[in-house]
Amino acid sequence: MDKILIHGGHPLSGSIKVSGSKNSSLPILAATLLTREPCVVHGVPDLSDTHYMLQILIHLGAQVERASGTVSVSADNIGSVAPYDVVRKMRASICVLGPLLGRCKEATVSLPGGCVIGDRPIDLHLKGFEGLGAAVRVEGGNVKVFAPKLTGAVINLRGKFGPTVLGTDNMMMAAVLADGVTVIEGAAQEPEVVDLANFLNKMGAKIEGAGTRRIIIEGVAALHGTEHDVIPDRIEAGTFLVAGAICGQGITVKRIEPEHVRSITDALASCGFPVNIADHAISISPNGEAKALELTTDPYPGFPSDMQAQMCALLSTTDGISVVTENIFPQRYMHVAELKRMGAQMQLEGATAVIQGVDRLFGAPVMASDLRASAALVLAGLKADGITEVSRVYHIDRGYERLDEKLSELGAHIERVKAA
Numbered sequence: 001m002d003k004i005l006i007h008g009g010h011p012l013s014g015s016i017k018v019s020g021s022k023n024s025s026l027p028i029l030a031a032t033l034l035t036r037e038p039c040v041v042h043g044v045p046d047l048s049d050t051h052y053m054l055q056i057l058i059h060l061g062a063q064v065e066r067a068s069g070t071v072s073v074s075a076d077n078i079g080s081v082a083p084y085d086v087v088r089k090m091r092a093s094i095c096v097l098g099p100l101l102g103r104c105k106e107a108t109v110s111l112p113g114g115c116v117i118g119d120r121p122i123d124l125h126l127k128g129f130e131g132l133g134a135a136v137r138v139e140g141g142n143v144k145v146f147a148p149k150l151t152g153a154v155i156n157l158r159g160k161f162g163p164t165v166l167g168t169d170n171m172m173m174a175a176v177l178a179d180g181v182t183v184i185e186g187a188a189q190e191p192e193v194v195d196l197a198n199f200l201n202k203m204g205a206k207i208e209g210a211g212t213r214r215i216i217i218e219g220v221a222a223l224h225g226t227e228h229d230v231i232p233d234r235i236e237a238g239t240f241l242v243a244g245a246i247c248g249q250g251i252t253v254k255r256i257e258p259e260h261v262r263s264i265t266d267a268l269a270s271c272g273f274p275v276n277i278a279d280h281a282i283s284i285s286p287n288g289e290a291k292a293l294e295l296t297t298d299p300y301p302g303f304p305s306d307m308q309a310q311m312c313a314l315l316s317t318t319d320g321i322s323v324v325t326e327n328i329f330p331q332r333y334m335h336v337a338e339l340k341r342m343g344a345q346m347q348l349e350g351a352t353a354v355i356q357g358v359d360r361l362f363g364a365p366v367m368a369s370d371l372r373a374s375a376a377l378v379l380a381g382l383k384a385d386g387i388t389e390v391s392r393v394y395h396i397d398r399g400y401e402r403l404d405e406k407l408s409e410l411g412a413h414i415e416r417v418k419a420a
Ligand code: EPZ
Pocket: 022, 023, 024, 026, 091, 092, 119, 120, 121, 122, 123, 124, 125, 126, 159, 160, 161, 162, 163, 164, 165, 166, 167, 188, 192, 305, 306, 328, 329, 371, 372, 399
């Protein structure tokens, strides 16, 4: 397994261009299953997660071509059973359920396992499918959904942790070919949900209200092929902005929609790192007034759970006592033990991390666990004295396109050590 070595203490400067959004690409690639006609998607990041999704589409019978960031899919004749050996690698595989149900009126997908950020139930997805008239069976580690026909309905998708992003995606993709009108109450508002709705509408769907808590879908007889550019990845952008806060001398993140990272830039400004926004580029440079912060993660437009670990890395070196509360995935703290190995002082109290800022972090061998926790360890390594060795970097490669290379281009002393 590859490792990443970071020689800390080298300031970053310069600019990076944000890649296409992983969390937008995955449901949009799944949505290509909804038509026999070819679809072309531009800006798909080169990640193991997008690779897994393409494998699933191929296994289902679609023709797939990839040329750098452009993916062409023709799902002319497809099956409805997604392969366990690929699905088990990526929870987001669950978002093929909706389009397969919508197109084939049946689907079989292995249940997503739990993962290090906590239990990953799909009860809201299944409730939505049943609301459209589908029967749901869970057997042999698979979830099977089938319906002689799908009929529009009013469905509330709010759960005890708020809206569900992929659940909202799955519902839209199942409802676009249903008879009649579907109303999703308590829908997720994430920009990636809006990007999927825009893609579906370009295919001929009739979706209104994406980006609000109430999405209305009028079913149509069939969808046609289309071409689409995926939105930039707001979490990658946020990760680089935090890098600029932790050890920057002025870095600029290019090709980002400022509104998509508003909660992140507001949080950075609140702990002493104001940003400068110009068109679709955001610059950050420390001004020596870093201060502690009280932060909670919430559904969009609140502060994203996917940026919580990165902020813990920043706040571990920010003077004062910060309090971070994780409202989306209460167990999403795999990074805390590893950051403490680097000298961070933080204590977990349920879903809350209490962080006492320290003057220095120290390089150490640390282990990546999930996608965003891994990024947090790299960020801490940029600041730490000495060398930090991050192992199991395949977690990083799931969601960040060339993270080490992009940081190196900004001046980080970082190298990837290929596994023997
Ligand atoms: C999406 O996951 C993202 N993944 C996650 O990003 C992100 O952290 C998450 O949304 C929250 O923003 C993709 O888009 C591929 P949810 P998703 O359904 O849709 C509970 C990353 O790092 N819930 O919005 O799977 C759930 O347990 C990944 O890029 C139910 O209770 O998350 C959680 O507490 C990690 N029942 C909350 O809702 C359900 O049926 C939000 O989960 C579904 C979810």
